[in-house]
Amino acid sequence: MCTVLVCDLGQMRLDIELKSFSMDDIVIAGISGRLPESNNLEEFWENLINGVDMVTEDDRRWTPGLYGLPKRNGKLKDISHFDAAFFGVHPKQANTMDPQLRLMLEIAYESIVDGGEEKREFKDKH
Template sequence: MTQNTSGSVNISAKEPIAIIGIGCCFPGNANSPEAFWKLLRDGVDAIAEVPEDRWNLNNFYDPEGTKPDKIRTRWGGFVDKIDEFDAEFFGISPREASSMDPQQRLLLEVAWEALEDGGQVPENLASSKTGVFIGIYSSNYLNIQLSVSDRPLATY
């Protein structure tokens, strides 16, 4: 994609793209491209019952799905070690890290893994023609933090 002199974008232009690194974090302890491929190849079902250390499932589960603020499943895709975020490594205070969305913490870790996988030195990327493309879901953690209830903040 290029931009011409009039400021419009020319999407028909072809520019080379090189994927030089990858990082991932999937349920089923698939925390590398190789582990993810093995999970897929072996047909592993990475869906599991809500782990006890995540939340008390019985407080939120309604098998009929008719009660407000309840879930109707006991299962999900859960990633491991979300409580092992190294805030200091990323220059984040422990207090700030404890209020960050767990997905944001995982994003930082996986982006760093992709840089390492590609043999990239982050300091050398400033002002370079480098892009980072990210796939992520849901942003409901803020809603959980802001909701008025008797639930304590999750300490993932």
């Protein structure tokens, strides 16, 4: 059995062939993420437990209500911080990179570390 995943990315089309697999073939070893007002999952959990309102009305990203946007929204913290040297990205390239790509690099690395790979070992290997 074979399944094909097709992603339409504007002008680019990505076809990925997914081979048949069983649940025994999949291991989720680490997890990470960014959520509103939370730099990681632990901070998000603490915010939930402590009743922190993570949906705010401020102008950190957009003027509240501008162009019909909601006045209150959940925003990620510190999206402008990125260690370009750590990821081997030239600083000028990092400044023009899509912020989602920078976040993906950070979150992927954090997931690998959360899965048990030592930070030092990972950095030395790559």
